[in-house]
Each structure stands twice: as C-alpha cells, then as structure tokens.
C-alpha cells in the first residue's frame with residue numbers, strides 16, 4: 001500500500017460524514033484532492049451538496065470532478081470541512097500550509113461547524129514542528145517582518161531559521177492571496193499556543209500554519225487500517 005493509497009482511504013472514510021444538502025469546505029493538497037474526486041463520484045450519482053474550495057487549485061479540481069462550488073460570501077457558514085494536514089499533533093493540533101493554501105484553509109475551517117482532517121499515518125506525531133511551519137506574510141516590508149518573526153522565535157527559544165518559499169524558476173512563491181510564505185524550520189514546537197499568539201501579533205504576518213482548536217475529527221489511514229480520532 002503506497003502513501004497515496006492511504007490518503008485515498010482516509011478521504012473515502014470522510015464521505016461517511018457527508019449528508020445530502022450539506023455545505024462543505026473543500027481542502028487543498030493531494031489528500032483533499034482524493035476527497036474532492038470521490039465526492040464528485042457521489043455527486044454524479046445524485047448527491048446534492050455544494051462546496052467552498054480553499055484554493056484556486058481545489059476550485060479547478062472541484063469543477064473538473066463535477067462538485068458544485070460556491071463562495072463563503074454566498075454561504076458564510078459551512079457544516080463540514082474536509083482537509084489534509086502536514087502534521088497532526090496532540091489534541092488534533094495541526095501544521096498546515098505545505099501546499100500554500102493555509103490562509104483560505106483557516107478561514108474556511110473557522111467558518112465550519114466541524115473540521116475533519118484526513119491523512120496517512122506518517123502525519124500523526126507526538127509533537128508539532130518537524131515539518132517547517134509556513135508563515136504567510138505580505139510582500140511589503142518583507143525584511144522587517146522576517147526580523148520580527150525571527151525575534152519572536154528567539155523569545156521562545158526556537159531557532160530563527162526562516163526560508164522564503166520559492167516556486168517555479170526560483171522566484172518567490174505567491175499564494176492565492178498575493179502573499180509570500182516564510183517556512184520556519186523549528187524542529188519541535190513545545191508550546192504551539194504561545195507561538196501562534198506571538199506570530200499573530202506581528203504586523204505583516206497574514207496567517208500562520210498552526211491550526212489549534214479547529215480540527216474535531218482526524219481520519220488517519222495506516223497499514224493496520226483506518227483510525228478515527230475524535231477531539232472532545
């Protein structure tokens with residue numbers, strides 16, 4: 001079984017939470033893409049749902065797979081969001097944004113009654129931080145913002161290692177919102193809540209990839225089967 005097979009299994013299980021008439025948040029990434037594809041099969045078989053994509057890529061996928069889409073402006077409250085994650089830590093804390101869609105993903109998750117995270121078992125970890133934390137920043141004042149983030153990291157005894165994410169041709173990666181991403185190689189984040197607070201207070205930081213208190217259910221597929229973890 002490949003990691004991609006496991007991602008698809010987790011995505012397939014998430015369909016159990018989908019009911020006719022639901023307004024759904026549609027996540028971004030290879031795992032979420034499986035969900036959108038499988039949801040499209042159900043839609044073609046007659047299921048009536050509508051989705052809010054969390055990226056331009058997912059919008060295109062939803063259209064290709066036949067999932068009707070809307071926006072948060074037209075449907076500001078969603079019942080369920082299904083999304084992937086880069087890491088799932090204690091209490092279903094997450095690192096997200098490996099695919100660069102963290103801002104819309106967090107807005108959509110926060111507008112949802114229930115966020116379900118789907119992943120293969122490699123994403124389930126005892127602590128967050130091995131995956132570099134994506135921090136979305138406005139291009140204006142990049143150096144000043146970068147220095148402020150580095151100082152915040154140092155104040156928490158975290159390494160101030162920040163890398164501007166690059167895309168094709170070595171140019172800065174630009175998010176759907178027109179921002180840049182600084183990836184912070186932290187190793188281990190002992191206190192995600194304190195870090196989230198410090199990052200959110202920095203002018204120029206648009207959003208960060210720590211998703212705390214948002215996911216209620218994790219569906220994790222591994223060699224031994226699919227586990228459902230609920231956050232009470």
Ligand SMILES: O=C(CO)[C@H](O)[C@H](O)COP(=O)(O)O
Nearest residue numbers: 029030031084097098099101
């Ligand atoms: O946060 C994300 C995109 O911004 C993705 O959900 C995350 O990167 C996981 O991706 P994948 O399912 O491809 O492993």
